Amino acid sequence: MLCLSSAWLAACTASEETPEVAAIPPPAAVSATPLPPLFDDIERRTFDFFWDTTNADNGLAPDRHPSRPFSSIAAIGFALTAYPIGVERTWITREQATARTLTTLKFLRDAPAGPEATGKAGHRGFYYHFLDMRSGQRFAEWVELSSVDTGLMMMGILFAQSYYDRDDAAEREIRDIADQLYRRVEWDWMRPRAPLISMGWNPETQDFLDHDWRGYNEAMLVYVLALGSPTHPVEPEAWQAWTQTYDRNWGEFQGQTHLRFGPQFGHQYSHVWIDFRGIQDSYMRDKSRRDKGLDYFENSRRATLAQHAYAVANPMGWKGYDGEVWGLTASDGPQGTKQTYRGEQREFRGYSARGPGPVDGFDDGTLAPTAALASLPFAPELVVPAAEAMRARYGDDLYGRYGFLDSFNPSFEYDVPLVTGKVVPGKGWFASDYLGIDQGPILAMIANHRDGFVWEVMKRNPHIRRGLERAGFDGGWLAAPSPTPSPAATR
Numbered sequence: 001m002l003c004l005s006s007a008w009l010a011a012c013t014a015s016e017e018t019p020e021v022a023a024i025p026p027p028a029a030v031s032a033t034p035l036p037p038l039f040d041d042i043e044r045r046t047f048d049f050f051w052d053t054t055n056a057d058n059g060l061a062p063d064r065h066p067s068r069p070f071s072s073i074a075a076i077g078f079a080l081t082a083y084p085i086g087v088e089r090t091w092i093t094r095e096q097a098t099a100r101t102l103t104t105l106k107f108l109r110d111a112p113a114g115p116e117a118t119g120k121a122g123h124r125g126f127y128y129h130f131l132d133m134r135s136g137q138r139f140a141e142w143v144e145l146s147s148v149d150t151g152l153m154m155m156g157i158l159f160a161q162s163y164y165d166r167d168d169a170a171e172r173e174i175r176d177i178a179d180q181l182y183r184r185v186e187w188d189w190m191r192p193r194a195p196l197i198s199m200g201w202n203p204e205t206q207d208f209l210d211h212d213w214r215g216y217n218e219a220m221l222v223y224v225l226a227l228g229s230p231t232h233p234v235e236p237e238a239w240q241a242w243t244q245t246y247d248r249n250w251g252e253f254q255g256q257t258h259l260r261f262g263p264q265f266g267h268q269y270s271h272v273w274i275d276f277r278g279i280q281d282s283y284m285r286d287k288s289r290r291d292k293g294l295d296y297f298e299n300s301r302r303a304t305l306a307q308h309a310y311a312v313a314n315p316m317g318w319k320g321y322d323g324e325v326w327g328l329t330a331s332d333g334p335q336g337t338k339q340t341y342r343g344e345q346r347e348f349r350g351y352s353a354r355g356p357g358p359v360d361g362f363d364d365g366t367l368a369p370t371a372a373l374a375s376l377p378f379a380p381e382l383v384v385p386a387a388e389a390m391r392a393r394y395g396d397d398l399y400g401r402y403g404f405l406d407s408f409n410p411s412f413e414y415d416v417p418l419v420t421g422k423v424v425p426g427k428g429w430f431a432s433d434y435l436g437i438d439q440g441p442i443l444a445m446i447a448n449h450r451d452g453f454v455w456e457v458m459k460r461n462p463h464i465r466r467g468l469e470r471a472g473f474d475g476g477w478l479a480a481p482s483p484t485p486s487p488a489a490t491r
Helices: 006-013 037-053 073-088 094-110 147-163 169-183 220-228 237-248 269-273 296-313 369-373 380-398 436-451 453-458 462-470
Strands: 070-072 126-128 130-132 200-202 250-253 256-259 337-341 344-348 422-424 428-430
Touching: 037 073, 037 380, 037 436, 070 073, 073 094, 073 147, 073 269, 073 436, 073 453, 094 147, 094 169, 126 130, 126 147, 147 169, 147 220, 147 269, 147 453, 220 237, 220 269, 220 462, 237 250, 256 296, 269 296, 269 436, 269 453, 296 380, 369 380, 369 436, 380 428, 436 453
Parallel strands: none
Antiparallel strands: 070 130, 250 256, 337 344, 422 428
């Protein structure tokens, strides 16, 4: 393999055995903003979503619940992140979390793989976006081999590798299998138009999807993982190519100058596991074009402020938008239909990405609690009132066994067939499902706000550090030397 830097040379020449993972010190406080009791309840209910609905026999987490015909591999990544949070909050024991995690990783390791269109869970280390909940095989012919969803799952896998740091057989096996799964992802193969990484591959055509991951969006994590691989890495030029496509995204919206991306998940997903505070790549270090001190965390904070300001301005006149209730992202919606709203035809959608602004913008009045709640570390002064207001205004129509349902639309009161959910007279439409990829960021970002838990664990992972360094990040916590491995530590 080609060694491109001194840091990479060390990785290239190191033993191919599983790296020992350092002990995790008590994380430093992240924010002094206290959380009201509602957040304890949200956190527990959202954790219970993953603990209760995951198939305990194989560790596959559902894409959605209660209508859950298939598993989402991205939801598996969030589930693997949820279990240690449950341990730290004393909702489950470490032994329970270890057993569930080991079941998951063993199943993924042993699942059938290959180029065939049926009977397989993945190919070349990547996994299909949706898997059958029982067999773990590709769910249907419309399901692609997904680079970003594999990336989300791998972030959860590497999080598990770093968290389970005790010197006992089960936790050693978790670390070993996690490393095996990460090492066999062929990131360098998923590049038909190198150096950019493709969104996926289709087994029927035996060809890659037509679209590549171009910035700025949630795929920062894809490139960090691909750059950090000790076996199938992409070159640092991949990050440069990714950031070169930022130009369409950079600009001002609702008084905030930042890298724009309409749906809020693009500003959240990578931040679930990576603490971007104080670390910068060459794009963020370019003072001739950026405000002094801007990093990706600050960028997400500005995006959050812009989302909130958009809700206050409410240019489309939707019901329910104001200074307390806000948040657009990818979520369920009432139906693909056009209806008359305030004297004009408006488009409404079912499941879709939603977000304000000139880049990737769409707004049909559908709000998603995860858009606000998973932004808690960025702007707690806006998120805490939003959670309390949504709970108070919409009650049990929006809040149930596993916390906030996926989405709601106060403007949609039409008598039409619905894809999901219900219309409540005088309140509008409410989703009936919880979605794993929306529940996961809520739980993890509450934990990050409380004490930086997920971030601090992930800082111990050598693969993530290597990926960030090869992308050109420096400063902040990356300036500190890598910790001395301590596999026998008992956290």
